[in-house]
Amino acid sequence: MPLPHDALVLVADGRKMLFFRNHGDENQIDLRTEAHGARRDRKDREIKTDAPGTAKQSFGYGRSTYEEADFQQQEEDRWIKDAADELKSRVLRGxxxxxxxxxxxxxxGVLKKCLHKEVARRIVSTINKEMSGRPVPDIEALLESETAAGDLPTA
Structure with missing residues (x-):
């Protein structure tokens, strides 16, 4: 489906969140930056509070440790959930x-689980690709190629 004029484009990953507005039309995408944010990377020692837990063995000697959580992944997931919250507040104010x-x-995957139903209804295109570090013309070219591919008749 072509990207209409004034459509919102979210380019995100676990570290960056970029919001663009299409100032072009369905034939020529012209993205303009509307808002952006970047998550500050924190060291594991700043995130976690304790050592991994242990459990006593039911037989023999010693203790086994539980697998330590991936704190960086948790931070990235939280960042993506913040993007979903921003989309929700934007859609509710029209x-x-x-x-x-x-x-x-x-x-x-994390974003789709967190989207409000009104946000999900307005999605015209989802592209599964890392583009947050790319220049705007590359993002425009990707969107044009993906939306043009969606217009092809199916046999």
Missing amino acids: DFDALAIVAPPKAL
Whole structure:
């Protein structure tokens, strides 16, 4: 489906969140940056509070430790959930009618689970690709190629 004029585009991963607005039309995408944010990377020692837990063996000597949580992944997931919250607040105040999302697989999966039903209704395109570090013309070219591919008749 083509990206309409004034559509919102979210390009996100676990570290960056970029919001663009399409100032072009369905034939020529012209993205303009509307908002952006970047998560500050924190060291594991700043995130976790304790050592991994242990459990006493039911037989023999010693203790086994539980697998330690991936704190960096938890931080990235929280960041993506913040993007979903931002989309929810925007849609509830009538900020957009069409939405395109560009995100890597893991981030896209987390984002889709957290989306409000009104946000999900307005999605015209989701692209499973890491693009948050790419220049705007590359993002525009990706969106044009993906939306053009969606217009092809199916046999």
